[in-house]
Amino acid sequence: MGELLLTTAIAALALLGLTWAVSLPTKDASIVDVVWGFGFVVIGWVTFAQFPDDPLSIIPLAMVTIWGLRLGIYIGLRKRGKGEDYRYKSMRDNAPETFPRDSLFKVFLLQALLLWLVSLPLQMGIAAPPSGVNVLVFSGILLWITGFFFESVGDGQLARFKAKPENQGKVMDQGLWRYTRHPNYFGDFCVWWGIYFFALAGGHWWTVAGPLVMTALLMRISGAALLEKTIGQRRPGYDEYAARTNAFFPGPQKG
Numbered sequence: 001m002g003e004l005l006l007t008t009a010i011a012a013l014a015l016l017g018l019t020w021a022v023s024l025p026t027k028d029a030s031i032v033d034v035v036w037g038f039g040f041v042v043i044g045w046v047t048f049a050q051f052p053d054d055p056l057s058i059i060p061l062a063m064v065t066i067w068g069l070r071l072g073i074y075i076g077l078r079k080r081g082k083g084e085d086y087r088y089k090s091m092r093d094n095a096p097e098t099f100p101r102d103s104l105f106k107v108f109l110l111q112a113l114l115l116w117l118v119s120l121p122l123q124m125g126i127a128a129p130p131s132g133v134n135v136l137v138f139s140g141i142l143l144w145i146t147g148f149f150f151e152s153v154g155d156g157q158l159a160r161f162k163a164k165p166e167n168q169g170k171v172m173d174q175g176l177w178r179y180t181r182h183p184n185y186f187g188d189f190c191v192w193w194g195i196y197f198f199a200l201a202g203g204h205w206w207t208v209a210g211p212l213v214m215t216a217l218l219m220r221i222s223g224a225a226l227l228e229k230t231i232g233q234r235r236p237g238y239d240e241y242a243a244r245t246n247a248f249f250p251g252p253q254k255g
Helices: 002-026 031-050 055-079 086-094 099-118 120-127 135-163 183-201 205-221 224-234 238-244
Strands: none
Touching (some): 002 120, 031 099, 031 120, 055 120, 055 135, 055 183, 099 205, 120 183, 120 205, 135 183, 183 205, 205 224
């Protein structure tokens, strides 16, 4: 398995390195967000190319392909016609001379490392899947379906809400957003724990590092926590929405 892990690490570095090279002439580091989902698809297929023999390996491969393509296309369409994301623009404005180097290490290579770490259960689930279908496999598939539903439906509901001019500046509190302030991030959480359950069914318990890293990103670092630092300032009424709506895990509204 050492050769596999080295190959996928090289693939992640190559993909994000190429993305960085494209970001320099376009002056748009936020293309990394579009590539994020596609990167997992690349890792999945690179792994499958080396271990194509077991039919059960198709399950995690299908999981990541459907999830990654949808996410990448969605973010790409959402970004179309817009400039660089404010996070990267602020970083560029603060140190324009060193930004190419800074973005390489702090954004692109860091994301390559995270991509590789999070995908560990995917790699093992494809390379050495369980010998048969069991409770863990069924649980993983069910958890993945739940996550994909929350993420794709939540994204769709938000996109339709934002598309209506009368909703500009308003807080989305309908559909799945009534039960959690971040149905898309909760969906990501379920997707990757679902893939981990599949790997766990094959005995690869140590790949728990993958979903743990994704959970930290979603809940504490770059997902919900980062968004909520500023959204209250940009969305009047968000504080009231937050007071009555669960932060991450879905549940009935309070009050």
